[in-house]
Amino acid sequence: MCVFTYPTGYDMDTRQAKARELAARARIEFRKTYWYVPSESRDGGYRVSGDVTECSCPDFELRQLPCKHVIAVRLVKDRNRGKVPPVPDADGQPPAPHAPRPTYRQPWKAYNAAQTREKELFLVLLADLCRGIGWTPREGRGRPRLPYPDAIFAAVYKVYSTVSGRRFMTDLRDAREAGHVDAAPHYNSVFRVLEDPNVTQTLRGLVIRSSLPLRTVETTFAADSTGFSTSKFARWFDAKYGVERTRHEWVKCHVMTGTRTNVVTAVEVSDAGDSPVFKQLVATTGQNFTLAEVSADKAYSSYANLELVDEVGGTPFVAFKDNARGENRPGVWERMHAHFVLNRDDYLRHYHRRSNVESTFSMVKRKFGDAVRSKTEVAIKNEVLAKIVCHNLVVVVHEMHELGIDPAGFGSPPKPEPRIIRFPGQ
DSSP states (O other): OEEEEEOSSSSOHHHHHHHHHHHHHHHHHETTTTEEEEOOSSSSEEEEEEEEESSSSSHHHHHHHHOHHHHHHHHHHHHHHSSSSOOOTTTTTTOOOOOOOOOOOOHHHHHHHHHHOOOOOHHHHHHHHHHHHHOOOOSSSOOOOOOHHHHHHHHHHHHTTTTHHHHHHHHHHHHHHHTTOOOOHHHHHHHHHTTTTTTHHHHHHHHHHHHGGGGTTOOOOEEEEEEEEEHHHHHHHHETEEEEEEEEEEEEEEEEETTTTTTEEEEESSSSSSHHHHHHHHHHHHSSSSSSEEEOOOGOOOHHHHHHHHHOOEEEOOOOOOTTOTTTTHHHHHHHHHHHHHHHHHHHHHGOOOOOOHHHHHHHHHHHHHHHHOOOHHHHHHHHHHHHHHHHHHHHHHHHTTTTOOOOGGGOOTTTTTTOOOTTTT
């Protein structure tokens, strides 16, 4: 057992010093019968025996004495049992104790109620959302056209179900019997809806309208992008290495999300870079929400983006790049850079609200999948937008139970049958 004391410094040889650094920084783990210690100089690592007496590194093979990997494993074992104090700082002094990690109570009663009634209320909300879509029935001879609101309902509900089009038909017939739609279209008709370029703008509008019940709740926002894999593959010949390579093609989704409820307030499905799309996300969100703060990572760090947030009355907490300078940039850039340099802890406290956008992506992908089933470019984009609509409606359902949000209070009184919850603007 290795036990070290350190009143002011250390009386350690080089191996012990490196072992302490390994124990503090490396990911040392036990794998069935041996300890795995990552190498500092190459890929891979070394195996330390389960009884921590032997190591596969050249140093142990040459000396047959404990190497830095063996000592590091012993330190990790003793530290886990509380027998070795924490690794000191550069001055040889024990580090200050860490503040306890904050924990949050889960309102289980509201959470359970929202989970058990989610699908029921999702259909009610989606039906009301689609009834607000304007359309004109076709007149004259010929087969009657499928009502556009019913077509959009079927397409979004298909994405929510996460099943194939054929198996989805049972759910769609149940929705028709419940009065949510007037017709249950054929599954091929649902596929054609997703392949219609005109549906893209409609779905983008549904994302915005489905976020409006939370406009009195959300004032801080975060922007980022993520990718959804597709069933399409790209194949090319790598001339440098003389081999053929393949990879999944994927689609990029940019969002602005509220940091309290994770509702998506603006979305763009585009292969464009993060920074150019930021303007559209801020402008769309600013039309319906009060932007008190907007946080984003270094990909959005530009003078124009910070000025854009400042113009709509918000405070931008965007990560600065290593070469960023505050001088010769008057206005919001100079002000925020000074805040970042002089009061970094407070700046990072606001900036790290950006982590909530990662939670939003996790919620969407875990519930509705991290891949799309569609094949064509238009259908892929529309399917991603439908995922975001489904996510927003699920968020509204949960906040109805946790925060007491009542979408019916934003519009007209609900109809008697079926029960309709009106969205703003209807």
